[in-house]
Amino acid sequence: MSEFSPICIYLVISSLVSLIPLGLPFLFSSNSSTYPEKLSAYECGFDPSGDARSRFDIRFYLVSILFIIPDPEVTFSFPWAVPPNKIDPFGSWSMMAFLLILTIGSLYEWKRGASDRE
């Protein structure tokens, strides 16, 4: 058995632990009469106006675009970070140069106001 097999079994068990509660209410829950107002979306007691999935603030989209650059950066830094004494100084310093370029990039992003929320 490999070292990942406990994690695979644990994945199955944790899915069971979190999916079984979804089925339990069908056995135990009270079933009172349901009427349309009860199942409509909650909007402070009024009838819901329009669909919720129409438009949303573009800045949420901007945040996720900003996230795409640093996330792979950090992910790819992990193999470099673990054995710094096993790759020669050239490897380490070239990674430092890469980090520096990314720092300059995020500074540029900041100056252009991409992360501003006016």
Added chain:
Amino acid sequence: MIIDNTTELQAIHSFSRLEFLKEVYGIIWVLVPILTLVLGITLGVLVIVWLEREISAGIQQRIGPEYAGPLGILQALADGVKLLFKENLFPSRGDTRLFSIGPSIAVISILLSYSVIPFGYRLILADLSIGVFLWIAVSSLAPVGLLMSGYGSNNKYSFLGGLRAAAQSISYEIPLTLCVLSISLLSNSSSTVDIVEAQSKYGFWGWNLWRQPIGFIVFLISSLAECERLPFDLPEAEEELVAGYQTEYSGIKFGLFYVASYLNLLVSSLFVTVLYLGGWNLSIPYIFVPELFERGKVFGTIIGIFITLAKTYLFLFISIATRWTLPRLRMDQLLNLGWKFLLPISLGNLLLTTSFQLLSL
């Protein structure tokens, strides 16, 4: 090759059956620690819910839960049973599948990160060489579940809450990961066991807390934000968003969200302990450790678990007390704190750590 000897064939069959039995026993032996872990986590969550209610009551000079069991210890269990009997509502215009699966995905992703936490010496479900990385990878799945439930509810508050949850969680994930990266640079390993072992010398002076003070503070703030605790609980802000992505939920599915948030809090505190506070080590320098309490023995293991949990619950206490001390941030303040303060600081911390590591080689 054709085997014509029947006894030989039978021997091979019985041998393969033996191998099969061995496999089955192996799986059963893996199940025991997993079930113990799940049971322990459940107990931990019940204790946190009780602690949160008692500490909140203490801070607000109320009495808190007192009727269910001695000192109200069974209050969380009673609440869970009550939620089980509540009506299971599905919003009429929502997406039923996304609505149902959303809370489960949040719980699964957080439960999985418990597999790499060392509770004591050799007391870990899977000692992976990429343990910390597994936590970061798996815990970033939780906002997907929140986004699914926010979208599936087809409610404006829920939708906004789900979007806020996703934006907040991805904004604070980068500083968090950069802090963890600095730690694994210092310890030369991404395995949680190696990180704890690297801090075992010199008692509490060997903790990563002293070598990474900036990283520690950034990690603490980002993990509070990842758990959506006050002052960062914008996705479920009661006053503006009517509990955000939880608005349409009732019954046990609401309970799953509740459990997920406390599981996340517990796992974050455990990781603070493991990464910065020396994990299961006693951490008192120059103390005489009797032979009986050496690590690896039964008593030593029990003491290790006790020490880990003591450090963990200290941080739980801090985050519960923070809830009643700090006001909630605004959305733009939250994102500015993440992108313009924590990200540069943690990047600088990483560069500093790297330079020290390279110069000390």
